[in-house]
Amino acid sequence: MKRAASYFPPERGMIVTKEIVCFRNADWIVGWDDDRGTHCYYRDSDLAFSGESIVFAGPGRYEGDCDREISAVGQCLMPGLVNLHTHTASMPAFRGVREEMGNPNFYFSGVYEGWGLFMPPAETRGTTTRAAICEMLLSGVTTCVDMSYPYPGWIDAVAQSGIRAFVSPLFDSAKIAAANDHALEYRWAEDGGAADFAAAVELLEMVDGHASGRLSAMMSPMTVDACTPELLHQAHDIATERNWPYHLHAGMSVIEFHEMVKRTGQTSIQWAHDQGLLGPGTIIGHGAVLDHHSWVHWHTKDDIDILAESGASVSHCPVVLSRYGVTLESFGRYRRAGINLGIGTDCHPHNMLEEIREAAILCRVAEQHMFSALTADVFDAATVGGAKALLRDDIGRLSKGAKADIVVVDVTHQMMLPLYDPLRSLIFSACDRAVKDVFVGGQQVVGDGQVLTMNHQQIAEGVSEIQAAVVRDMPNRDRKNRTAEEIAPRTYSSYES
Ligand SMILES: [Zn+2]
Numbered sequence: 001m002k003r004a005a006s007y008f009p010p011e012r013g014m015i016v017t018k019e020i021v022c023f024r025n026a027d028w029i030v031g032w033d034d035d036r037g038t039h040c041y042y043r044d045s046d047l048a049f050s051g052e053s054i055v056f057a058g059p060g061r062y063e064g065d066c067d068r069e070i071s072a073v074g075q076c077l078m079p080g081l082v083n084l085h086t087h088t089a090s091m092p093a094f095r096g097v098r099e100e101m102g103n104p105n106f107y108f109s110g111v112y113e114g115w116g117l118f119m120p121p122a123e124t125r126g127t128t129t130r131a132a133i134c135e136m137l138l139s140g141v142t143t144c145v146d147m148s149y150p151y152p153g154w155i156d157a158v159a160q161s162g163i164r165a166f167v168s169p170l171f172d173s174a175k176i177a178a179a180n181d182h183a184l185e186y187r188w189a190e191d192g193g194a195a196d197f198a199a200a201v202e203l204l205e206m207v208d209g210h211a212s213g214r215l216s217a218m219m220s221p222m223t224v225d226a227c228t229p230e231l232l233h234q235a236h237d238i239a240t241e242r243n244w245p246y247h248l249h250a251g252m253s254v255i256e257f258h259e260m261v262k263r264t265g266q267t268s269i270q271w272a273h274d275q276g277l278l279g280p281g282t283i284i285g286h287g288a289v290l291d292h293h294s295w296v297h298w299h300t301k302d303d304i305d306i307l308a309e310s311g312a313s314v315s316h317c318p319v320v321l322s323r324y325g326v327t328l329e330s331f332g333r334y335r336r337a338g339i340n341l342g343i344g345t346d347c348h349p350h351n352m353l354e355e356i357r358e359a360a361i362l363c364r365v366a367e368q369h370m371f372s373a374l375t376a377d378v379f380d381a382a383t384v385g386g387a388k389a390l391l392r393d394d395i396g397r398l399s400k401g402a403k404a405d406i407v408v409v410d411v412t413h414q415m416m417l418p419l420y421d422p423l424r425s426l427i428f429s430a431c432d433r434a435v436k437d438v439f440v441g442g443q444q445v446v447g448d449g450q451v452l453t454m455n456h457q458q459i460a461e462g463v464s465e466i467q468a469a470v471v472r473d474m475p476n477r478d479r480k481n482r483t484a485e486e487i488a489p490r491t492y493s494s495y496e497s
Contacts, residue, residue: 019067020055021442022048026072027411028422029058030079032399039079039380039397041422047077049404052213052441057398074412076422079398080142080164080405080440081352082386085247085285085315085344087170088132088158089125089148093467094118095348099323101488105182107254107295108324113178117477117487120466122151127462129154133161134456135350138449139432142405142440143386143395145315145344147220147247150203155210162445162453164214164405166390167207168247171196172222173231178479184255192228197221201238208242214441217244218390223285224250224268225259229275236277245390247315248277249285251303257289257296267291269303278310283342283389287314288321288328295326308338313389316381317346318358331363331381332372342386343378353431356382360427375423408437 024046033040045058048066056062097118102110120128129148136144143164148154150169158165173193174186189196204217219239221227232248239246250256250268260268269290272278289295290303307314316328328334334341345355356378363373387396394402411419415430426434438446445453470477471484478487 018051020048020050020065021068021070022046022056022062022066023070023072023075023077023406023408024062026058026075026077028076029398030076030423031058032397032402034399039376039383047072047398047406049406049439049442052404052443054398054400054402054404054406056400057402072408074410075436076409076411076426077398078140078407078409078423079383079396079402080407080438081140081356081382082342082390082396083136083141083144083344083350083352084283084313084342084386084389085317085346086132086136086144086146086350087148087346088129088144088146088350089151089154090115090119090128091347091350092128092131092135092463093120093470095463095467097467097471097484097488098347102324103178103181106178106184108326109253109255110324111253112176112184112255116175116177117474118467118470118484120470124462124466125151126153126157127459127466129157130161130454130459131456131463132348132350133158133163134451134454134459135348136345136352137161137163137438137446137451137453138435138456139351139353140407140409140435140438141350141352142403142407142438143390145218145247145390147218150199155203155207155215159210159212159215160453162214162440162443164216164395164403164440166216166218166245167204168218168220169200169203170220170222171200171231171235172226173228174226176223176226186226188228193231197231197235204244208244216390217242218247219244220247222249223252223256224248224272225256225263232275232277236282240281243281243391245283246277246281247283247285248272251284251287251289254289254295257291257293257298267298267300267303269306270300273306273310278307278312280311280313281391282310282312284312284314286317286321287334288316288326293329304334304337304339307334311340313340313342313385315342315344315389316359317344317355318362319355320346322358322362327362327366330366330372331359332367332369332377335373335377335381340385340388341381342389343382344386351432352382353427353435357427357431375421375427379423379427404439404442406439407435408439410434410436 042058383396
């Protein structure tokens, strides 16, 4: 397996020691101002960690005991990013297929057909999960939320990757499927999803005490319209009792919006609020198509205020919805209302830095206002915003006592220059190209821009084989026996030679 240059010899593996490591003289540290409760820049400063925790993060020089010193000249140290919304088991297999696949009769959403049609078989999902995590690590993600339908080997795949993860088995009461080209149907399970829910709880209990110390549990009923109220309540009760975050996809599509109105007389958010499902422990997945959104022209305009007053968070995934032509209206408006926002990649590419950039740009376009989402606003969401949603204050910031989840950015990289402001250079220009090293709980997982814990190339080739098999099998998967090319035509006609 290819190994890039690493601060630590490979034989260290993932063993956590209490060795004190000190980065000396970092050009920049995206540190934490305790008095103001916000990120700040420290210049020419040190950062030290012992085992999995930070003991010093600027400003100035670390004067304590130190076992190993690393020069951080020419570097910017920033907190590892928190990716609040991913589905690792499925999304990597959709590359090149689903970016332009949507049904105009479903308001262009491709989720209702594309997810199932191109879903990799369960026995291959360890590879897709690893592929997603490789991409995340390379873009500076140190904590991710992984919402996947459980498959054998899932927990091991996540744990062995070295990432910090909220493992979140999906379950539901109904599968949503296209009955034809213009209507969806809800195929309700006879037991209302009880068996899958029981299995999810069992798995969450295993995760909660996982030996790696990097896995946490999160409750994830899939979508507000595909779960019975009973199932949502049972899940919410357990999550509240155990202090697990509770994630629910809602405000995800126009279809869902109208389905909930038809079924309950309320919007998804109004209904969830009346059911008592919103609160500081709840994360609303997407939360975009609410009653103020321009695609619904609805007569109420209450959802944003309800979310803000409830204390619930929103996991905002700008890229995936933008492919359908939809965006949050808007990141800035939600933030000003007081809603806690986190950012997630949801789909491929799992490039958190590009996602952060899209969050800023799409907000400015939606609001027609340049200052509606500044770099600090979106970076906060991708760090402490995600952490708050996950009920954590020890990730997403570089401060004493926080986890040593550290991203080393090469500020001498061509794409970072000229260097007036490191985060603006990183987010608007260099992105993952300038991410040099990544540490999770003090353990190095990326070195010189290469994943150290997995063979990324081999994994990517594995995903290619998985997708090729799915593509070959498409006529057997599709309700109209179409080929993959008929469902998702390639960019141009291709001719064999
Ligand atoms: Zn999702």
